[in-house]
Amino acid sequence: MSDLSYLSSARYGKDAVRVFRVVREGPTHTIVEYNVKVLLEGDIDVSYTEAENRVVVATDSMKNITYYLAKVSPHILIPERFALHLGTHIVSKYAHIHKAFVDIEQLRWSRISVGKDGKPHPHSFLRDGDEKKVVKVEVDATAGKDGIQARVSAGLSDLLVLKSTGSSFTSFIRDEYTLLKEVDDRIFSTSIDLTYTFASISIPPPKDEVDIPCLCLFDMADEYSENTTLHSFTTLAEHFEQATLYKMAQQIITDNAGIQSVTYALPNKHYIPVDMSYIGVDNMTPAKAEVFQPVAAPSGLITATVSRK
Numbered sequence: 025m026s027d028l029s030y031l032s033s034a035r036y037g038k039d040a041v042r043v044f045r046v047v048r049e050g051p052t053h054t055i056v057e058y059n060v061k062v063l064l065e066g067d068i069d070v071s072y073t074e075a076e077n078r079v080v081v082a083t084d085s086m087k088n089i090t091y092y093l094a095k096v097s098p099h100i101l102i103p104e105r106f107a108l109h110l111g112t113h114i115v116s117k118y119a120h121i122h123k124a125f126v127d128i129e130q131l132r133w134s135r136i137s138v139g140k141d142g143k144p145h146p147h148s149f150l151r152d153g154d155e156k157k158v159v160k161v162e163v164d165a166t167a168g169k170d171g172i173q174a175r176v177s178a179g180l181s182d183l184l185v186l187k188s189t190g191s192s193f194t195s196f197i198r199d200e201y202t203l204l205k206e207v208d209d210r211i212f213s214t215s216i217d218l219t220y221t222f223a224s225i226s227i228p229p230p231k232d233e234v235d236i237p238c239l240c241l242f243d244m245a246d247e248y249s250e251n252t253t254l255h256s257f258t259t260l261a262e263h264f265e266q267a268t269l270y271k272m273a274q275q276i277i278t279d280n281a282g283i284q285s286v287t288y289a290l291p292n293k294h295y296i297p298v299d300m301s302y303i304g305v306d307n308m309t310p311a312k313a314e315v316f317q318p319v320a321a322p323s324g325l326i327t328a329t330v331s332r333k
């Protein structure tokens with residue numbers, strides 16, 4: 025058996041660690057809710073190949089470290105920084121762990137505005153959307169604990185958008201498999217997944233568990249990327265998904281010197297006009313199409329990565 029196979033890669037950790045943190049500044053509270061995934065690589069092969077657990081940091085301990093740092097980290101409110109802190113803490117603490125992969129999904133909680141003047145309430149919040157901020161961090165201590173490198177990407181997922189005109193789909197290949205009619209006006213809806221990747225950074229070794237340098241590079245990009253994405257989506261004259269995606273990605277690279285590449289995944293949420301010709305009603309010519317059947321599956325899926333030259 026051992027002649028035929030070997031362990032070619034191994035990574036383990038804790039998934040779906042749910043963390044909620046409140047930060048109190050007098051009566052004003054700020055909150056974050058994260059789903060955290062922590063995976064580790066290192067000299068851990070024997071736990072797989074020789075049933076040797078002496079190299080294993082329990083996944084339960086990874087969960088506990090996540091909660092401990094959620095309590096003490098000064099970076100808890102910025103998921104990119106918190107993920108870097110968590111990954112750096114783990115690779116610094118355990119000599120045989122060389123890489124940490126930390127993914128954070130941030131759920132939306134927005135402050136509720138109340139009264140005639142729309143005053144932000146100090147401690148009441150609203151889940152005002154299903155979209156999530158997503159962060160992926162790879163902390164790499166392979167070159168030693170004094171030479172830690174990190175790669176950070178961030179973005180958003182499940183941002184559902186729709187345009188009721190301004191989209192068409194024409195001039196595509198027509199052959200024996202083609203049923204789709206060309207349309208010069210259609211509904212265009214997609215659930216945007218966006219990832220943008222920063223240039224890799226060096227992290228000085230932390231002095232203690234609450235110390236990690238301020239990495240301000242990341243703070244602006246997420247608000248910005250959602251605004252840019254929505255702005256591009258509403259204003260771009262491109263009529264089909266591939267061209268819309270490319271322009272949206274180019275805009276982010278143009279506006280953010282720190283971003284090296286941008287990946288979008290855009291499922292095409294089809295809205296099919298209901299054929300009412302059987303009762304003499306025209307709902308099929310694009311200008312007359314008003315009643316649509318939203319179709320969840322199958323959906324088109326258009327993806328691409330656009331990189332800085």
Ligand SMILES: O=c1[nH]c(=O)c2[nH]c(=O)[nH]c2[nH]1
Pocket residue numbers: 193204263264265266292324
């Ligand atoms: O914007 C689109 N791109 C496609 O590649 C495609 N294919 C399809 O059937 N509809 C669409 N729409």
